[in-house]
Structures are given as structure tokens and as C-alpha cells.
Amino acid sequence: MKVILNKDLNPLGEEGDIKEVAKGYARNYLFPRGIALPYTEKTVKLFEARREEIEARKAAKRQDASGLKEKLEALELVLSMPAGANGKLYGAVTSQTVAEELARQGFPTERKKVELPGNTFKSVGKYKVTVKLYESASAEVSVTVQAQIIKTETREQPARKGRRHQGAAPEGAADESAAAENISPETPVSDSGAAPGQADTAGESALPAEAAPEQN
DSSP: OEEEESSOBTTTBOTTOEEEOOHHHIIIIITTTTSEEEOOHHHHHHHHHTHHHHHHHHHHHHHHHHHHHHHHHTOEEEEEEOBOTTSEEEEEEOHHHHHHHHHHTTOOOOGGGEEOTTSOEEESEEEEEEEEOSTTOEEEEEEEEEEOOOOOOOOOOOOOTTOOOTTOOOTTHHHHHHHHHTSOTTSOOOTTOOOTTSOOHHHHHHSOOOOOOOOO
């Protein structure tokens, strides 16, 4: 089905262009949204009357594209990506990656207008990327892909609580040692465990009582 575009629609065409499209696409999408009109004698005359206006807008777009081309080609994008020691990226730089960086630099660009040699970059280095502008105009943007520096933190092991100093005596050992010093190793100790000078009550009870002298 032949239609005349009433608005720019990338990548189909621009305002005033005559295009062949599927009937369903025209009736269900283009016509309801006012993007295109049916190609008829009436619509052809309508667009002929608007021809100067349409060409003036196209000339302004060409001028804008020329200025944008100079700005983009003076730009150098630097992308930091995780990479191994051999320079191989853990991921890949894609057209979406470049489009997002261009937007951060103040140049909003559609992903499909960014073309990378080989579609992706998989190692660090310097590259040239093509950005399509208006009609046949395009810009070559310099892109440097560098290895991202990953910082690693080392944590100190906390000291364990209650850890005793090597060679220290256990609790209570000092008291036992002090008590042992009061008893000489040469001093005999009774079977009952009593120290000298203490009555051995157990021994006394075991001795037989002396017989009382007989009285005449």
C-alpha cells in the first residue's frame, strides 16, 4: 500500500516521503497515529503545497547534524571496564554502552544509530565508533577502553577474647603454690595428713588407754 509520511519515522522515512507499506501496518499503526496519510490525488496536492516548509525543516536538520558531527569527532569517550591481566574484558562494550556514555556527555543518541566494528569490543584499546546523524551524515567518535581498577580491602582478624598468654599459670595455681611453700618437703606428715604440732586426734583415739595402778 502506498502512503505519504506526515511525520518523521525512523527508519521508515521523513515527512513528505512516499513509501510502500503493508496494509495492516498502515491501517493499524500509521493512520491512527497520524504518522502517514493514504497516497491519493488530494494528499499529493496537500504535500505539494507544504513542500517549501518541509524542505526548510530538512535544511535545518542538515545544519544541526553538521554541528553535531564536529562536536562528536572532537570528543573522546573513555570507558572503564573490568578486565583480566591480559587485557581481555570480563564483559563487552556494545552499542548500548557507547550510547549511554554519549548521553552522560550530553549527546543523547539512539542505540541503533551507534555502529561498532565487529559489533562489540572485548579487550582494552582504542577504537573508532560510527554514529549516524541525519540522512547520509555520520560522525566517527574515538573510544578508549581501559581496564577498571578493582580495590580490595583486607580486614584484620579480631583478637580472641579470653586467650591466655602462653606459659601463664591457670587460675588458682598461684594460691596452691603459695600454700605449698609453707610446708617443707623434708617435714614428715602423718598418715592423717596433719602437719607437725597439730594433734592427731585420729591417732589418739586409736591408742589403748593406760591401765590404772591397782590399789591395795
